[in-house]
Amino acid sequence: MTSGKRRALWKGRDRCLDDETTTHRRRRHHCRHQQDNNADTKAKKTKSEGKNYSLMTFDEVPEYMKDNEFIRKYYRGEWPLKQVLFSLFQWHNETLNIWTHLLGFALFLGLIVVNLVHVPQVVDLFGIFRSFPKGAEMNVSHDSKSLLMGTTKLLNLKSINHPGYNYVPMEMAAARWPFYIFLSGSVFCLLSSSLCHLFSCHSYNLSMQLLRMDYVGISVMIITSFFPPIYYIFQCEPHWQIIYLSGITLMGTFTVVTLYSPTLSSGKYRGFRAILFTSMGLFGLIPAVHTSIMNWDNPKRNMILAYELFMALFYLAGTGFYVTRIPERFKPGWFDIAGHSHQIFHVFVIMGALAHYGAALIFLDYRDIVGCDSSL
Numbered sequence: 001m002t003s004g005k006r007r008a009l010w011k012g013r014d015r016c017l018d019d020e021t022t023t024h025r026r027r028r029h030h031c032r033h034q035q036d037n038n039a040d041t042k043a044k045k046t047k048s049e050g051k052n053y054s055l056m057t058f059d060e061v062p063e064y065m066k067d068n069e070f071i072r073k074y075y076r077g078e079w080p081l082k083q084v085l086f087s088l089f090q091w092h093n094e095t096l097n098i099w100t101h102l103l104g105f106a107l108f109l110g111l112i113v114v115n116l117v118h119v120p121q122v123v124d125l126f127g128i129f130r131s132f133p134k135g136a137e138m139n140v141s142h143d144s145k146s147l148l149m150g151t152t153k154l155l156n157l158k159s160i161n162h163p164g165y166n167y168v169p170m171e172m173a174a175a176r177w178p179f180y181i182f183l184s185g186s187v188f189c190l191l192s193s194s195l196c197h198l199f200s201c202h203s204y205n206l207s208m209q210l211l212r213m214d215y216v217g218i219s220v221m222i223i224t225s226f227f228p229p230i231y232y233i234f235q236c237e238p239h240w241q242i243i244y245l246s247g248i249t250l251m252g253t254f255t256v257v258t259l260y261s262p263t264l265s266s267g268k269y270r271g272f273r274a275i276l277f278t279s280m281g282l283f284g285l286i287p288a289v290h291t292s293i294m295n296w297d298n299p300k301r302n303m304i305l306a307y308e309l310f311m312a313l314f315y316l317a318g319t320g321f322y323v324t325r326i327p328e329r330f331k332p333g334w335f336d337i338a339g340h341s342h343q344i345f346h347v348f349v350i351m352g353a354l355a356h357y358g359a360a361l362i363f364l365d366y367r368d369i370v371g372c373d374s375s376l
């Protein structure tokens, strides 16, 4: 090696340049050797870090992450919390699961804020439902159109104008808390679901905690969904309010306690969990049948039932996808990033909650007008 080449080799190695001027060749050799070692270590570290934060296949992830064997790739495997947080903005097999419920969370939080801040406008907003066709001849397809129109209008309060409608003074209005209980339950469920999907890949312990929080969130959403209909339907018969609301709260508590068992949180018991949640939802049939029999001739019944029918259909369809894992079971690996059953389930949950929100507005509107003079 020429002295020129040697100089070029050492160029840039600041820490050792001083040694170049000394006569201690051993020391210079040691320095170069140490640099090579450092470079090797650094390279290995970078490689290992890269490997740690790269996405994994189903076969590579730890056992507790193997929830759906039809989703083959794009798993995050036990990443540090910081990387997990940043993965919110990366593509992997949980990205759309996180965002579907995160946007739903923002939507329902927005509905709470809008209802709290713009009370007069929101009361005025109820006029849009009054403009819907009423009567026993109203059919479901018409209701679905109205529901969609109503939902669209709800998101754009300024576009609503009902000059002829005099809103009910707040001192005469029905209690708002059951309405906000439902909205808060939905917000809690959607947020806990998003957090669960985002952070569960970090570690086994965190995953178990978040899964339980997710189940608690679903139970809370189901329980709180019962508050507006039962409270407003049976406003003038408080004993029925107490019976039905205590019943659903007890069922929800039982579900949460049961699901806190680590075994029942596993993928193997997916069907059992679906049965528990569906039973809670079907509990709603009892007060629904009760009120339908008691007030069969009331025209409001059709509109409310249409909304609640849509809610039930959305939830049942969502649960169907959740349990059967369609479509990914037909083409494993094809729907890893987008289109798999859990994402479809999430979208149906939001649509079901929005349909129920529409029904809750009618309940509230009706009680504002008639108080206890008439039953629903």
Ligand SMILES: [Zn+2]
Residues within 6 Å of the ligand: 097, 193, 197, 342, 346
């Ligand atoms: Zn989910």
